[in-house]
Amino acid sequence: MLMEFNVKILNQKYCVALDDKDELQHLKNEFVLPNSIIYLGGNTLGARPHSSSALTQQFIAHEWDEKLAHHLSNEDYHTELPRDLGNKIAGLIGANNDEVMVADSTALNLFKTLAAAIKIQAKKHPEARLIVAERDALPTDIHIIQSFIELHQQLYQLELIEHENELEQLLATGQVAVVVLSQIHHCTGRLKDLMTINRLIHQHFALVIWDLCQSVGVFPTQLNQSQADFAVGCTYKYLNGGPGAPAFLWVNEKHLTTFWDPLNAWNNHNNPLDIIDFYEPFTGLKRYMSAHQPIISMRLIECGLNIFAKTNLEAIRLKSLKLTDLFIELMEQECADFNFKLITPQEHQHRGGHLSYNHPFAYEICQALCARGVITDYREADIIRFAFAPLYIRYIDVWNTVQQIKSVMQNVEWQIKPYLLTHNINYD
Amino acid sequence: MLMEFNVKILNQKYCVALDDKDELQHLKNEFVLPNSIIYLGGNTLGARPHSSSALTQQFIAHEWDEKLAHHLSNEDYHTELPRDLGNKIAGLIGANNDEVMVADSTALNLFKTLAAAIKIQAKKHPEARLIVAERDALPTDIHIIQSFIELHQQLYQLELIEHENELEQLLATGQVAVVVLSQIHHCTGRLKDLMTINRLIHQHFALVIWDLCQSVGVFPTQLNQSQADFAVGCTYKYLNGGPGAPAFLWVNEKHLTTFWDPLNAWNNHNNPLDIIDFYEPFTGLKRYMSAHQPIISMRLIECGLNIFAKTNLEAIRLKSLKLTDLFIELMEQECADFNFKLITPQEHQHRGGHLSYNHPFAYEICQALCARGVITDYREADIIRFAFAPLYIRYIDVWNTVQQIKSVMQNVEWQIKPYLLTHNINYD
Numbered sequence: 001m002l003m004e005f006n007v008k009i010l011n012q013k014y015c016v017a018l019d020d021k022d023e024l025q026h027l028k029n030e031f032v033l034p035n036s037i038i039y040l041g042g043n044t045l046g047a048r049p050h051s052s053s054a055l056t057q058q059f060i061a062h063e064w065d066e067k068l069a070h071h072l073s074n075e076d077y078h079t080e081l082p083r084d085l086g087n088k089i090a091g092l093i094g095a096n097n098d099e100v101m102v103a104d105s106t107a108l109n110l111f112k113t114l115a116a117a118i119k120i121q122a123k124k125h126p127e128a129r130l131i132v133a134e135r136d137a138l139p140t141d142i143h144i145i146q147s148f149i150e151l152h153q154q155l156y157q158l159e160l161i162e163h164e165n166e167l168e169q170l171l172a173t174g175q176v177a178v179v180v181l182s183q184i185h186h187c188t189g190r191l192k193d194l195m196t197i198n199r200l201i202h203q204h205f206a207l208v209i210w211d212l213c214q215s216v217g218v219f220p221t222q223l224n225q226s227q228a229d230f231a232v233g234c235t236y237k238y239l240n241g242g243p244g245a246p247a248f249l250w251v252n253e254k255h256l257t258t259f260w261d262p263l264n265a266w267n268n269h270n271n272p273l274d275i276i277d278f279y280e281p282f283t284g285l286k287r288y289m290s291a292h293q294p295i296i297s298m299r300l301i302e303c304g305l306n307i308f309a310k311t312n313l314e315a316i317r318l319k320s321l322k323l324t325d326l327f328i329e330l331m332e333q334e335c336a337d338f339n340f341k342l343i344t345p346q347e348h349q350h351r352g353g354h355l356s357y358n359h360p361f362a363y364e365i366c367q368a369l370c371a372r373g374v375i376t377d378y379r380e381a382d383i384i385r386f387a388f389a390p391l392y393i394r395y396i397d398v399w400n401t402v403q404q405i406k407s408v409m410q411n412v413e414w415q416i417k418p419y420l421l422t423h424n425i426n427y428d
Numbered sequence: 429m430l431m432e433f434n435v436k437i438l439n440q441k442y443c444v445a446l447d448d449k450d451e452l453q454h455l456k457n458e459f460v461l462p463n464s465i466i467y468l469g470g471n472t473l474g475a476r477p478h479s480s481s482a483l484t485q486q487f488i489a490h491e492w493d494e495k496l497a498h499h500l501s502n503e504d505y506h507t508e509l510p511r512d513l514g515n516k517i518a519g520l521i522g523a524n525n526d527e528v529m530v531a532d533s534t535a536l537n538l539f540k541t542l543a544a545a546i547k548i549q550a551k552k553h554p555e556a557r558l559i560v561a562e563r564d565a566l567p568t569d570i571h572i573i574q575s576f577i578e579l580h581q582q583l584y585q586l587e588l589i590e591h592e593n594e595l596e597q598l599l600a601t602g603q604v605a606v607v608v609l610s611q612i613h614h615c616t617g618r619l620k621d622l623m624t625i626n627r628l629i630h631q632h633f634a635l636v637i638w639d640l641c642q643s644v645g646v647f648p649t650q651l652n653q654s655q656a657d658f659a660v661g662c663t664y665k666y667l668n669g670g671p672g673a674p675a676f677l678w679v680n681e682k683h684l685t686t687f688w689d690p691l692n693a694w695n696n697h698n699n700p701l702d703i704i705d706f707y708e709p710f711t712g713l714k715r716y717m718s719a720h721q722p723i724i725s726m727r728l729i730e731c732g733l734n735i736f737a738k739t740n741l742e743a744i745r746l747k748s749l750k751l752t753d754l755f756i757e758l759m760e761q762e763c764a765d766f767n768f769k770l771i772t773p774q775e776h777q778h779r780g781g782h783l784s785y786n787h788p789f790a791y792e793i794c795q796a797l798c799a800r801g802v803i804t805d806y807r808e809a810d811i812i813r814f815a816f817a818p819l820y821i822r823y824i825d826v827w828n829t830v831q832q833i834k835s836v837m838q839n840v841e842w843q844i845k846p847y848l849l850t851h852n853i854n855y856d
Contacts, residue, residue: 039496048492056484064476064671068467105720111691243492243723263539292533295671297722
């Protein structure tokens with residue numbers, strides 16, 4: 001990186017020059033961001049697209065009213081929305097058309113894919129009764145697996161692994177039915193290699209479900225190319241779909257006909273208004289969808305996805321790596337004395353979209369940074385997450401963040417009580 | 429009804445006089461309704477409250493952005509929303525504070541309450557393995573029960589009853605674990621008596637789950653007084669929460685501590701950010717909530733509920749009965765020659781909020797009425813549903829609807845091909 005402008009010490013001017021050269025820099029204008037803050041929480045809740053305002057007004061002023069006035073005729077529109085949104089996400093995760101569905105929450109989608117995977121395995125490998133996940137996975141994922149097992153009256157067993165190499169040992173027993181993994185770890189930011197892991201899992205006749213929450217929109221995942229089985233992910237982080245926006249679900253085409261949704265209701269039934277005794281699922285993708293979806297929250301997802309359509313994930317990943325490279329180098333140059341320890345891998349092939357640092361006073365530092373308008377994310381134990389969403393984070397933001405961290409540490413601001421720290425928001 | 433103004437023939441003037449006397453008439457102004465249509469589909473999708481426009485703008489312009497800027501501090505706000513909305517619904521269904529939660533869809537809430545009820549019964553009455561529902565229940569409900577049973581590998585069995593008296597016979601076998609019933613039938617509009625049915629079910633040690641989709645907001649349900657066990661219902665019909673708005677769930681206080689959500693994830697965990705091995709559910713109401721909720725769709729529900737706070741359900745039920753009385757009488761007076769057959773009970777104690785008529789050309793008549801700006805709802809087989817939402821339907825609307833039906837029948841308009849029928853929408 002340093003070689004790019006042949007400088008020895010990184011400075012503000014250098015960062016401004018990087019922004020000037022940035023092919024994605026105009027996309028920041030697509031978002032509403034207070035100019036008094038630097039928002040590094042995009043892997044928790046994405047920024048708000050400008051177009052969201054007009055879209056909600058349009059929804060309110062036209063669609064709801066139109067739906068009333070054309071009661072009989074427009075049912076199709078809203079049942080097609082999960083598929084239409086899914087098709088817009090497909091290109092971001094290496095999936096084909098009509099393989100992705102937007103509906104429900106990530107947690108419910110994990111439940112559904114787990115039920116589908118277990119149903120396939122119960123036929124093919126009834127002796128395999130282990131469901132494997134990482135001990136430090138997102139607790140949501142673990143809870144969903146636990147409740148799935150409880151619902152099956154302990155017929156299956158959860159095995160939590162501490163390190164990736166334990167996976168191979170477990171697989172070798174021939175007892176593993178399904179493996180649930182996150183592509184990018186929510187805490188450490190470590191990136192896993194789908195191709196290698198999928199091959200290993202399939203060698204032992206197990207199936208894999210990938211949680212893409214921390215990767216979709218910041219890393220070009222290749223689901224089909226790597227021959228994954230199932231994937232789930234959320235739309236409110238890097239995809240900027242809005243608070244609590246519905247999640248997505250992907251199923252490998254080879255499992256599509258055997259896919260079974262344990263929470264089926266209205267919309268995945270071929271004849272939803274018929275009174276029938278037995279469930280006949282849709283023959284296609286629609287069978288993924290459990291029930292009515294919250295339409296305005298669904299519609300808002302389009303705003304973020306339309307911005308992705310103006311660029312490509314290779315450019316986004318390239319900028320993501322340059323932003324995190326710059327932050328790592330600047331932290332070494334400016335904050336080496338302050339006891340921060342990078343826990344995200346340095347190697348590009350193992351690095352996700354955010355950087356996590358360990359510090360004994362991480363929580364207090366987060367609050368002091370927030371008071372200075374730098375929004376980061378605290379995680380147990382003693383971890384600060386910095387997410388650099390390439391669509392709206394500039395190189396100068398990286399420079400300014402490191403300068404703010406330096407000031408917080410030099411002034412020992414993290415010792416000030418939280419309620420004394422305030423910051424004003426300014427959108428002008 | 430006829431006696432009220434001592435008239436022999438019901439006429440337009442009489443209906444206008446009823447509107448003038450109507451204590452709820454001002455509430456129609458709370459809704460956006462095109463003045464060129466009469467909207468009788470409020471039991472499918474409620475009308476749009478005026479306040480929805482300002483609320484979405486406020487959400488878009490402030491809450492999303494604020495949430496970014498105060499990343500660390502306002503998590504509580506959104507996790508309290510399901511409970512706050514639930515407390516606003518509690519008074520409409522005879523529930524107490526902190527017994528109702530708004531989250532997920534009706535289908536998922538049925539799944540959750542069914543899992544909870546079965547878990548209670550598996551301990552108390554393990555021999556009871558039947559789940560009873562009505563054969564002509566909403567197909568959603570039946571599909572959810574079927575998939576619940578499939579997930580339990582046929583440990584339980586679904587019994588579909590044709591008539592209410594079959595329920596007692598089944599209960600007498602001592603094999604019934606759970607009964608799922610709708611308070612007001614989606615098709616016939618028949619109203620069930622909770623008190624009598626709950627007593628019968630409990631005499632045989634079974635539990636009951638009530639589907640309130642067709643009753644909430646139009647009938648003063650008494651869940652606690654009638655000692656029901658569980659209830660679910662939607663917010664987008666008479667409550668006017670917006671397309672696909674999240675649903676609600678009620679649990680009798682006595683089951684609250686044993687309630688178990690099989691789809692638990694983030695938010696019903698006491699320490700959602702901790703990494704733990706085993707699920708420890710919230711000790712209170714929060715354990716009902718499966719996962720992140722779509723916030724803007726949640727917030728919109730408030731608009732409709734705030735209108736209910738300006739009146740009471742006794743006044744709403746009174747107007748509902750007067751509207752349906754008037755429609756029945758006018759249909760007899762004006763349309764007796766046209767072969768319509770009322771299938772909703774005439775007796776007030778058995779009549780819900782909508783009226784259903786059978787007609788051999790029901791589907792075609794629905795379309796012809798739609799072309800004349802009268803929005804009704806067609807259901808298989810040969811049924812037209814007319815929903816009279818007391819908050820925004822006037823007596824003059826009832827008069828005009830019957831006149832339009834009369835014209836459609838006299839002009840044989842239902843024989844015209846659907847694509848030749850159009851109507852213009854006019855909000856002026």
